[in-house]
Amino acid sequence: MAIISTSISPPSTSLPNQALLIVELLERVGSHLAPPDLLSCVQVSQYWNSVLIPRLWHTIDDRLYSWACILNMYVSHTAPRLLRIVKAAQDANRSSSSSNNNIRGSTNAIEEGKVLGQIALDVWPSKRTETVRWLFNVFKKYGRYVRVLRVSWPIVIRVAGITGHCNQLQVLTVHRIAMRQGPARNREEVAVRRQQYMADVTWTENYTGPTADWPGFWRRIADEDDEARFWSTNPPYLLDEDPLWLNWGIVQRFWILVLRNPMLEHLSLGRGLKTLVPFTSQGLVYYILGTLSRLKTLDNRFMGLELQKVLEHTSTTHSGRNRNLFYFMDSGCGSVLRLEKDFAHLTTLAIKGSVESSYVLMFLKRLANLDQLFLGRITLSDEGQSLFVDTDDSYEDKSCLFALSGLHLFLVGGLTAEYKPIHEALATHLIPRLPLLTQLTAEVLTPKMARALATHCKQFRVFRQGGDDECINENLTVKTELNVVSILLESCPNLTTIDAIQHRIDATYLAEHPWACEATLETFRCQIIGFERLTFEEYQDMSMSEQDTIQLPSRGAAEEKYKRSQEQHHRVYECLSRLVRLQTLDLGSDVKSAEFHLFGDGGDEPTREVNGRIHLIDSNPIMDCLELSLTSGLDQLATLGNLKVFGFEGLDHRIETAELEWFATHWPQLAVMRGLHIDDSETLNKRDTKTTRQRQVMQKLRPFVHHESATPTSILERRLHMAF
Incomplete structure (x- = not known):
């Protein structure tokens, strides 16, 4: 963060307090404070104010803190x-x-x-005028400090575009527009809205004067684009049939804001922009993208664009040097994906929605430096060609290799017969041409795909399960093949991550097939099933005294089953104990379905009790899972000294107080536990008193351990979150 120049000198103070006047120290401390704390700091003294004001206004996100309360005053009489x-x-x-x-x-x-x-x-x-004036003064006084602007209110867009002081942005993100009304019900309401809009615009423009850079720029675009010419001469706010409360003026102000920030590195055009106006000129967008010489990440979800034209306008910096670009687009908006030219500056391409299989090779051929490819769904092409087979006669080598290191497919239709050809073609034709592939995300993994990765991708390191939902309910989960993940564990010596909680490995199979990645594996999220587990009644049979054996012939059978179970557990624990670099061990998942999160829990969901814990009927625990008790051999995992995340939700785990004490003692780096968290189900929170007691015990033993549910977050969303 740049240090602002100021004539204010530090006041004289005692030697012990002089550290609080060191600019570098104040800036370092300020970088770790939230805006409410920064606001308190800038009120301490004039010196602190001069140093910390840039940090306070470094980021504006109008969805946080008091912004919604302030801006609600502007909306309408329905606020x-x-x-x-x-x-x-x-x-x-x-x-x-x-x-x-x-x-x-x-x-x-x-x-x-x-x-x-x-x-x-x-x-x-x-009150409306008061809100506009306050917002105008904020951007006029502090706009030069803002580096990150995340907006969801059109009034913020308009004022930031009008003032002209917000011109040092590095990140600009438009979320869903929060301030929107429906169509006007009659001409009188249209007239009232237009009068309110013109009054606000007149006030702000009287303070700023006309915007000099927009008319000439727009004339150039309108000369080249017929649709842009129509909207410039017939703006929606001049039409009696005003379909939205918003208007062409706000669209102008948004693009002016982008034009005034040529140093932008991350630009997100969210779906909220759709509510600004029924149409925005593609030529306008292409031209403005060409002015952003430092653009690194572009997220476009609001309108269909031609991929080739986007890449043409973002191909080089003003100095002529190539740059890397991460482009996310929504094919469902009508985007055109075909490429007729080669582009070397695009390193990451993410496409939400369906993509025909014939386009995959086109991307790999035309984008020479493509490193990461994210695709929502691959569909069968209509051209009748073989999947992922090069039919372009202009390429002599039909089996040329590509430098892609990350392929991420979020939805490939599971193991249904309809999508079986795609799985087969991935293993037969595409993966063999990706020798540098190190990461694969797929909804399911087939044995052929796993063997192809082990054979052709010698540096393969990461497999993640695609899709957005995780659930152990068999009616909701994706069907997967048993033990298929083990093929990677056995054959890929550089493997670091298996993040596939809906995939399963049989305990006996696991013990008989040693893993090649014992020295490198850091994340293991997968179910281990097939254990012979004693029921509660069988444990009671074994606890009976010897004189009751005659009346209880089943005791011998229970003892034999217990011996087999103990041997099975010890062999699996021995395998896991060799993973000395393991940081995440997650053996279950109990995330509710999307319907549950959408409609919530009324507090009367059907439940059942299993070993003292309450479970929803739709999320019955996995019964043949690893028993995480000391009597089953848990203490063999004392070698996992680097473990930071431990998950067991959705399992019949048999963890008691003794096991919690063992976790607290033998895993010093443990930071996250999944299985004792506060559930989002009102029913479970009220009735599952055993989990509540155990969470309280663990919080006393290790108060800094965070208890959470394993809510899935896709790698694409994580990348976008890091960028914006």
Whole structure:
């Protein structure tokens, strides 16, 4: 962060307090403080104010802190704050009317309610103007400090574009627009909206003067683009059939804001921009992209663009040097994906939606330096050609190799017969041409795909399961093949990550097939099943005294089963104990379905009790899983001294207080546990008292261990989150 020049000198103070006046120290401390704490710091003294103000205004995200409360005042007469005032007046009215007071008192209450409501409506225009002026002054005074701007309110877009002081942005993100109304119901409402808009614009432009850089720029675009010419001469706010409350002026201000920030490195054009205007010129977008000489990441979800034109306008910097670009696009918006030219500057391409298989090789051939490829779904091509087979006659070598290191397929249709040809072609034709592949994300892994990775990709390191949902419910989970993940563990000596919680390995199979990656594996998220586990009744049979053996012939069978189970557990524990570099060990998942998160839990979901714990019927625990008890051999995992994440949710794990004490003692770096967290189900939180008690015990033993659910986050979303 740049240090602002100031004439303010540090005040004289005692020697012990002089450290608090060191600029570098203040800046370092300020970088770790949240905006509310920074706001308190800048009020300490004029010296602290001068040093920390740039840090306070480094990032503006109008979804956080008090922004929504302030901006709600601007929206309309339906804003929450005004509604609360009117509702309070109405409540007072109803309360007085329903009381047994005399008629005169009731009449006074009614009149009082009407007066309060009218006062609220009368002060509304002044409140709107007050909000706009405050926002204008913020960007005029502090806009030069803003480096990261994340917006979801059009008024913020318009004011930031008008002031001209917000011109040092490095990150600009548009989220879903929060301030939107439906179509106007009549001409009178259209006239009122237009009058409110023009009043606000007139006030702000009287302070800033006309925007000099937009008219000439727009004329150049309109000369080349017929659709742009139409919208420039017929802006929506001049039409009686105004379909949205927003207007062409805000669209102008947004692109002016982008134009004034040529140093932008990350630009996110979210779906919220769709609500600004029914159409935005493609030529406008292409031209502006060409002005961003430092652009590294582009996220486009609001309109269809031609991939080739985007790459043409972002191909080189102003100095002529190539640069790397991460481009995310939504093919569902009508984007055109075909490439007729080669481009060397694109290193990461992410496409949400369906992509025909014929395009995959086109991307690999045309994008020579492509390193990471993210595809939502591969569909069968209509051209009748073999999947992933090069049919381009201009390429003499039909089996040329590609330098791709990461292939991420988030939805390939599971193991259904319809998508079996895609799995076969991936293993037969595509993976053999990717010798540098180190990462693969796929919804499912087939044996042929696993063997192809082991044979052709000698440096392969990471396999992740694609898709967005994780659940142990067999009716919701993706069907996978048993032991297929073990092929990678046995054959890839550089493997570091297996993140595939819906895939399963049989315990007996695991013990009989040693892993080649014992010295490198750091993350293991996979179910280990097939253990012979004693039921609660069988444990009771074994606890009976010897004199009762005659009356209990099943005791001998239980003892034999227990011996087999112990041997099975010890062999698996021995295999896991050799993973000395392991940082994440996650053996289960109990994440609810998308429907549960959408509609919530009414508190009356059907449940069942298993070994003292309450489970939803739809998420019954895995019963043949690894028993995580000291009696089963858990202490063999004392070698996992680097373990940071331990997950066992959704398992019949048999963990008790003794095991929790063992975790706290033998895993000093443990930071996250998944299995004792506060569940998002109201039913489970109220009834599962055993989990609550154990979480409290663990919090006393290790208060800094975080308890969470293993909510899945795709690698693409993590990359986008890091970028923006």
